[in-house]
Amino acid sequence: MKNKVTVVGSGNWGSVAAKLIAFNTLRLSNFDDEVRMWVFEEKLPSGEKLTDVINKTNENVKYLPGIKLGKNVVADPDIESAVKGANMLVFVSPHQFMEGICKKLVGKIGKDTEAISLVKGMEVKKEGPCMISTLISRLLGINCSVLMGANIANEIALEKFSEATVGYSQNKEAAEKWVQLFGTPYFIVTAVQDVEGVEMCGTLKNIVAIAAGFVDGMEMGNNTKAAIMRIGLKEMIKFSKMLFPSVKDSTFFESCGVADLITTCLGGRNRKVADAYAKNQGKRSFDQLEAELLNGQKLQGVLTAKEVYEVLNDRGWVEMFPLFSTVHAISIGRLPPSAIVELGDSRACCPSSISPSTELQSESPPFKMKNQMREHAVQISSRSNGERVRKRRLKMLLSQKFENDSLLFFSQWWLLSPSKTSQNLMYGK
Ligand SMILES: NC(=O)C1=CN([C@@H]2O[C@H](COP(=O)(O)OP(=O)(O)OC[C@H]3O[C@@H](n4cnc5c(N)ncnc54)[C@H](O)[C@@H]3O)[C@@H](O)[C@H]2O)C=CC1
Ligand SMILES: O=C(CO)COP(=O)(O)O
Structure with a gap:
């Protein structure tokens, strides 16, 4: 039986994902040609429905204008009908909508369905943090891998060379199928057995990108931005390992790690809106600027900073993560953007060894003294x-x-x- 793929989401990256997949389903014999794409329906200024326009023009005129998706992409505004018969589901929506989306799919998905999440973000519940792949697995009862990487969607849409990382936990066979489905000569995909590490990278780099945007908005220069990225990377590694001790150091050197951090801090939407926020000295909110600058596309970094801060606060870790905490404080207007370079000595907060056991040392007398x-x-x-x-x-x-x-x-x-x-x-x- 041929594999049938549905893309759940149709924003900027969702549309590019559909394009990559549609190219491959046509040329690979083990996949059904047609790729369904669920669209959160909206009316365009012309009065037409977005779904109708996508199906008529083969273009997502709102979220990816000027790019043909492939004739075998079929937009569908009905989520139940979009996933019907699919045994491979690709989730790619802003993370804040994921719980609602999954709840609509409960009981509608076959047990043997495989999922992959391209969503960069996390949920924070009373019981603690929950990664989006876990949310999908728990609510739908299916295995879920992740795909993250240095993947600014507009560049991949133009078929510029880039790389991505698939993270999986047990099912290597499924991971290999995802690599086959996404990979093209200009989009090189590698699988690693570290689903949490890959997903944490994609999630946390968005906080660092907000910090990089503040630096840009205040015209502090490249050295400062590099310093912020370095400190941010250390906090990413430390936080990931404190939440998931199994996370591997090597994952941070894959596309999902340092490469995504770099590209997002140089050219992403989080960076762009944070730059505008700092230029306006925090007088215009992120919500206002997002609506003005992104035409319906959504930021992930501000919400992620808030969610991560809730975890830090709950566990008494705030002082160990000065950059993450400061980004949150600035983005809610509690500190001015200039506070991004008043983090204290980050080396004391992030010791150079990155093994989780160093956390225990942070309470040891010499380290305590250092902190004081x-x-x-x-x-x-x-x-x-x-x-x-x-x-x-x-x-x-x-x-x-x-x-x-x-x-x-x-x-x-x-x-x-x-x-x-x-x-x-x-x-x-
Ligand atoms: N755009 C990019 O360059 C990349 C994005 N990502 C990640 O992919 C995920 C999805 O991002 P994009 O595809 O770029 O989306 P986007 O930010 O371009 O678009 C927003 C999407 O959300 C939909 N939407 C609005 N309100 C909704 C609601 N109430 N319920 C459900 N959907 C609603 C819109 O219709 C639209 O499809 C995010 O987690 C992002 O971090 C990952 C790599 C690259
Ligand atoms: O995740 C991304 C690139 O890999 C895109 O980041 P932004 O959402 O900041 O544009």
């Missing part, structure tokens, strides 16, 4: 404190007896300190 010193250091270097206060606090610090490790940390801070005062004091001036 970091707080002192941040206070001392704070611009609002006068020079006298700085000197008094610094003298206090120097009069304390520190362990060797703490002294090492302190000397590192001193070397990097922008304040000449600390250096003068060190020399007894």
Whole structure:
């Protein structure tokens, strides 16, 4: 029996996914040619329905104008009829709509159906965080892999070379089928057995992209942006491993990891809207700017920052993730965009070893001392404190007896300190 594919979603990336798949179902004999695409129906300014226009012109004129999807793509506004008979479901919708979408499909999906999620985001429930692939699996009772990567949709629509990562848990055979279904000479797909790692990468990089947009909006330059990306990557790795200890280091070097982080911080929608937010000094909300700049497309980063913050707050991890927490505080107007470079010494928050066991060390005495010193250091270097206060606090610090490790940390801070005062004091001036 031939595999039958339905794409659940038809936004910017959803439309490109349908195009990639439609190209392959035509040339691969184990797939039915026709690809159904579920469309969240809307009326266009012309008064026509989006679905009708897609089926007439073979183009998603609202979310991917100017690109032919392939004649074998059939748009369907009825989700039940769209998934009927399909044994391969591709979920690609903004994450905030996923629970509602899945609930509509409960009881409508065959047991042997395989799913893949292209959705970058997570849900936070009372019981804790829930990745979208888990939500799909739990609600529909089917296996779900993920596909993430450095995949700005408009570039792939133009068939520019890029890569993606399929993450799977047990079913390698299904993963190989997804690789076959998505891969083209210009879209190279690799499978790794780390579904959580791949999905966490796709989800968390959107928070870092918001931070990168703030940096751009304030015209802080490339070095600052690179620093923010580095700190962000460390927080991504740390948070992923604290939630899912099985996450592999190697996953962060796949397309879904560092490559997606880079492309999103350079050219994504999260970056673009955060740039505008910072240029407006936070006076215009993300919702307003999203509506103005994205023509119906949706941001994921602001909501993800809020969801991740809920997890951090709930578990007492806020101080360990200064970048994630600060992005949330800025995006809800609690801090100004300039706060993105006032994170303290990120090395103290993100020790260079990335194994989950380092978390235990964060409570060990030398590390605790480092954190206290970091707080002192941040206070001392704070611009609002006068020079006298700085000197008094610094003298206090120097009069304390520190362990060797703490002294090492302190000397590192001193070397990097922008304040000449600390250096003068060190020399007894
Ligand atoms: N666009 C891109 O370059 C990429 C996007 N992604 C991810 O793919 C996912 C989907 O993004 P896009 O396809 O770009 O979508 P999009 O942001 O372009 O479009 C929004 C979609 O949401 C639909 N929608 C609006 N209200 C809805 C509702 N109440 N219920 C259900 N659907 C509704 C719209 O009809 C539209 O199809 C996101 O998680 C995104 O992070 C991943 C890689 C690249
Ligand atoms: O996920 C993306 C690229 O891989 C797209 O990111 P944006 O949603 O920020 O455009």
